[in-house]
Amino acid sequence: MDRSFGQLDDLYREVVLDHYRSPRGRDPISEPACRHEGVNPLCGDEVELAVRLEEDRIADVQLRTRGCAISVASGSMLAEMLPGMTLDEVGRLGDRFREILHGSNGDGTDDEEDLGDLEALRGVSQFPVRIKCALLPWVTLREAIRACKEGLRSPERATSTEEDSP
Amino acid sequence: MSVSIERLDVRRIRSDFPILGREVHGHALRYLDNAATTQKPRAVLDALRDYYERHNSNVHRGVHTLAQEATEAYEGVRTRLGRFLGGVEPRGIVFTRNTTEAINLVARSIVEPRIGSGDEILLTEMEHHSNLVPWIQLAKRTGARLRHVPITEDGRLDLDAFDDLLTDRTKLVAFAHASNVLGTINPVERIAERARAKGALTLLDAAQSIPHMPVDARELGVDLLAASAHKMLGPTGVGFLWGRPELLEEAEPMLGGGEMILEVHLDRATWADLPQKLEAGTPNVGDVVAFGAALNYLEAAGLAAIRAHEVELTGYALERLRSLENLRVYGPEDPEHRSGVISFYDETIHPHDLATMLDLRGIAIRAGHHCAQPLMRRLGVPATSRASFYLYNERADVDALVEGLEEARSYFG
Numbered sequence: 001m002d003r004s005f006g007q008l009d010d011l012y013r014e015v016v017l018d019h020y021r022s023p024r025g026r027d028p029i030s031e032p033a034c035r036h037e038g039v040n041p042l043c044g045d046e047v048e049l050a051v052r053l054e055e056d057r058i059a060d061v062q063l064r065t066r067g068c069a070i071s072v073a074s075g076s077m078l079a080e081m082l083p084g085m086t087l088d089e090v091g092r093l094g095d096r097f098r099e100i101l102h103g104s105n106g107d108g109t110d111d112e113e114d115l116g117d118l119e120a121l122r123g124v125s126q127f128p129v130r131i132k133c134a135l136l137p138w139v140t141l142r143e144a145i146r147a148c149k150e151g152l153r154s155p156e157r158a159t160s161t162e163e164d165s166p
Numbered sequence: 167m168s169v170s171i172e173r174l175d176v177r178r179i180r181s182d183f184p185i186l187g188r189e190v191h192g193h194a195l196r197y198l199d200n201a202a203t204t205q206k207p208r209a210v211l212d213a214l215r216d217y218y219e220r221h222n223s224n225v226h227r228g229v230h231t232l233a234q235e236a237t238e239a240y241e242g243v244r245t246r247l248g249r250f251l252g253g254v255e256p257r258g259i260v261f262t263r264n265t266t267e268a269i270n271l272v273a274r275s276i277v278e279p280r281i282g283s284g285d286e287i288l289l290t291e292m293e294h295h296s297n298l299v300p301w302i303q304l305a306k307r308t309g310a311r312l313r314h315v316p317i318t319e320d321g322r323l324d325l326d327a328f329d330d331l332l333t334d335r336t337k338l339v340a341f342a343h344a345s346n347v348l349g350t351i352n353p354v355e356r357i358a359e360r361a362r363a364k365g366a367l368t369l370l371d372a373a374q375s376i377p378h379m380p381v382d383a384r385e386l387g388v389d390l391l392a393a394s395a396h397k398m399l400g401p402t403g404v405g406f407l408w409g410r411p412e413l414l415e416e417a418e419p420m421l422g423g424g425e426m427i428l429e430v431h432l433d434r435a436t437w438a439d440l441p442q443k444l445e446a447g448t449p450n451v452g453d454v455v456a457f458g459a460a461l462n463y464l465e466a467a468g469l470a471a472i473r474a475h476e477v478e479l480t481g482y483a484l485e486r487l488r489s490l491e492n493l494r495v496y497g498p499e500d501p502e503h504r505s506g507v508i509s510f511y512d513e514t515i516h517p518h519d520l521a522t523m524l525d526l527r528g529i530a531i532r533a534g535h536h537c538a539q540p541l542m543r544r545l546g547v548p549a550t551s552r553a554s555f556y557l558y559n560e561r562a563d564v565d566a567l568v569e570g571l572e573e574a575r576s577y578f579g
Contacts, residue, residue, distance in 0.1 A: 007191075007526055008523060008526055008577075011522065012519075012577070012578075017578070020578075042534065043517075043518055043533070043534045043535070043548075043549055044534060044535045044539070044542060044548040044549045045518075045548065045549075046548065066548050067516060067518075067548070068516035068517075068518040068519045069515075069516060069519045069578070070518075070519070127522060130518070130522065133518065
């Protein structure tokens with residue numbers, strides 16, 4: 001056993017299971033916050049996300065995920081890592097995360113983003129149908145930030161069939 | 167019943183399906199996703215190849231030998247299917263791409279011309295999207311109103327509610343014979359009889375029943391019935407609609423083009439007789455011919471024997487799954503009241519995680535909303551896991567499923 005058990009441990013690393021069992025970022029955040037609800041119509045996973053910005057920095061993130069271990073863990077990591085980061089930093093981190101999900105090992109240079117716990121989701125790249133699970137919180141975050149920028153405050157529901165739309 | 171039913175020789179049956187010999191992630195394939203699509207026996211693959219190697223031609227118009235052979239083979243399957251459905255007239259059978267297209271054809275060609283604002287279409291809470299969305303679209307176009315029969319806690323249709331919802335305004339009752347999520351087999355005769363008494367048409371979505379049990383279209387008493395070849399050992403790309411011929415005679419064709427005409431002028435045309443009137447364009451000849459081989463295979467195995475095998479296997483699976491703590495198993499208790507479809511939900515492990523873990527052991531199940539989002543909402547879950555059986559499944563498949571499930575639970579628990 002095998003190859004399959006090894007692969008399983010690649011996907012569900014202990015860090016991933018820890019985030020899944022006790023997801024971070026569930027506490028309500030102070031207003032004004034921008035909200036978005038992301039759904040994956042293929043599997044029914046849902047992410048409700050709220051983000052509060054202070055100028056170009058993320059002050060706070062709250063999210064509730066109804067979904068699989070991968071989407072819950074990915075959202076939990078996002079909630080833990082993002083507060084305090086600038087939007088540019090968040091953008092670079094998201095790009096780097098997408099790269100490893102698509103199997104890139106990076107160029108090994110020092111200026112690559114530190115992925116922190118997200119590194120533990122690298123194994124998802126071996127399970128292409130699950131990549132969209134890992135990205136659902138990120139796609140939802142992008143829409144919430146867009147809502148902030150456009151001054152919208154009402155929750156909008158949008159679907160994210162694209163596993164990795166630009 | 168005094169007729170004895172032969173037991174299936176599952177070992178021999180399995181040897182007829184080449185794909186069942188393959189491995190997935192180093193394990194023997196355990197295919198438990200038959201409600202989505204079924205595997206194909208060698209006879210079906212051979213028929214497809216033989217058609218293209220020896221008889222391929224367009225149908226109905228050609229004079230040459232190949233055209234005659236192709237036409238005979240294609241129309242032969244229509245006749246064959248008529249017998250399979252209990253001896254219905256072949257001209258009441260229309261080949262489509264799938265069940266979905268057959269239901270859309272009913273909506274466009276049969277229901278739309280006879281429905282208006284204030285009329286009602288009665289559906290159920292357990293329908294597949296293919297028997298919901300065409301009616302949502304129709305309601306939008308016509309102003310007709312949609313009503314839905316609720317389900318009971320054990321996943322049956324609430325028949326008292328059905329009786330109340332069925333009124334003089336009801337123009338159509340469209341419902342599944344067997345639920346693709348709950349496995350529930352609905353009491354078709356009772357529903358059809360009451361609908362007829364109110365003057366409403368009935369459409370049966372038989373996609374999950376016809377492959378698995380003897381179905382006599384006329385005995386059921388419905389007006390229209392739709393199903394798909396790929397869920398009954400046949401190729402993808404073929405579905406069919408059966409309808410009472412007098413109903414189809416009145417139908418307004420959904421598609422216009424070649425094959426469906428009698429006479430065409432530049433500014434007007436008249437329609438061919440049934441069933442060509444409703445089959446515009448070159449049909450999927452090769453796959454229909456291969457579907458004929460699937461029908462032969464099913465009849466040789468025996469639909470009653472297939473049904474008995476699935477009842478036995480489903481009973482075994484229900485017993486094993488129900489012995490697990492904290493696992494919700496949906497649908498009626500008694501395997502006699504359900505098809506070989508079992509959906510379940512475990513709080514500790516999401517269906518997608520479970521499906522991935524089982525896949526690594528070669529076990530193919532379905533995880534998700536099963537194209538029944540309203541039913542998922544009714545059950546209060548985002549998704550379920552689903553195992554579904556067919557004639558080639560065996561107890562060892564169920565054992566592998568339960569062992570895999572237990573291991574997954576301990577991994578996440």
